[in-house]
Amino acid sequence: MINILTIxxxxxxxxxxxxxVIKKSEWEDCPQRVYGNTLRLLDILEASGVKATFYVLGWVAERRPELVDEMLRRGHEIASHGYSHAPIYEQTREEFHADLVRSKEILEGISGCKVIGYRAPSFSITERTLWALDVLIEEGFEYDSSIYPIRYDRYGISSxxxxxxxxxxxxxxxxEFPPSTLRFLGRNLPVAGGGYFRLYPYRITAGFIRRMNRKGYPVLVYLHxxxxxxxxxxxxxxxxxRFRHYVNLSKTEGKLIRLLxxxxxxxxxxxIKCMGGGSLR
Ligand SMILES: [Zn+2]
Incomplete structure (x- = not known):
């Protein structure tokens, strides 16, 4: 069973x-760490022979186009994480459209490849912003990975x-490629990405993936x-x-290497190639 890795x-x-604590106007003055961290991730993936989908923020691609080149050179897939990282529910349809097109043009300009995948900042396609799917379709996107099937304060559609x-x-x-969840006591619990991946001991995440794979389902993992x-x-x-952002940062690299x-x-x-016109379920 092959699982899905997204960054x-x-x-x-x-x-x-x-x-x-950090305003948008201060971003330019913050020490940038994304270049070195992404290169390290690329090395980890290369050492494990793993290819992934990289949802690249337009803001980052514009400043470090060589990162996009490096992802392509190593055989990964480039998708869009929007331009400004503003949640969709804080944008009008017009603003979202402009942000999406800006990121797509930057990524396509660097890569020379058509960008067909999207993930919203903070998984912000919710009940209120399902119209964003129509904008994605209009702009030629073929897949999305922005709907988290959980109930949460900032995102999620629990049903x-x-x-x-x-x-x-x-x-x-x-x-639609939703981040993976575990069904427990009638609720969907997030387990295999971001802060949840950092929070839970490795054996919990690995046990979940084994269980899902035994049932015939791939697991979607996401990281930054x-x-x-x-x-x-x-x-x-x-x-x-603070807890969500900083919990177990020092353990994530080791866990990821084990996972891979x-x-x-x-x-x-x-x-998508494997599924043809059907569904994985
Ligand atoms: Zn993000």
Missing amino acids: DVEDYFHVLGLSS AERFPHLIHRGKRSIW PWEIDPAQPRFKPRFRD KEFRFAGISHF
Whole structure:
């Protein structure tokens, strides 16, 4: 069973949980760590022979186009994480459209490849912003990975489908690749990405993946370059955001290396090719 590995390429100061302590106007003055951290991630993946989908923030690609080149050179897939990292529910449809097109043009300009995949900042396609799927389809996107099937303060649609599937919008459709969840006591629990991956001991994550794979389902894991960087500058947002951002940063790289040794992974296009017109379920 091949699982899905996705990386959201952004820096620590882009994270919504730190927005109370780092303003957008201060981003340019923050020490940038994304270049070194992404190169380290690329080396880790290369050592394990793993290819992934990289959702690259337009803001980062514009300043470090050589990172996009390096991802392509090593055989990874480039997708969009938008331009400005503003959550969709804080944008109008027009603003979202402009942000999306700006990121797509930057990434296509660097890579020379058509960008067909998207992940919203902070998984911000929620019940209120499902219209964003129509904008993605209009702009030629073929898959999305922005709907987290959980109930959470900043994102999530708890009733959403848990496995990769086709979403129909009128006569058109788009593939959705949700981050993986564990069904427990009638609720969906996030287990295999970002802060959840950092929080849970390795054996919990690995046990979950084994269980899902035995049932015939691939697991979608997502990570960020800043999550393998315990030396990043530290800030003090409210406790909840501080915990989410900084928990176990020093352990993530080791956990990831173990994960890549134990399980097989690929990027999203690999799955779309395998699925044809059907669904993985
Ligand atoms: Zn992000």
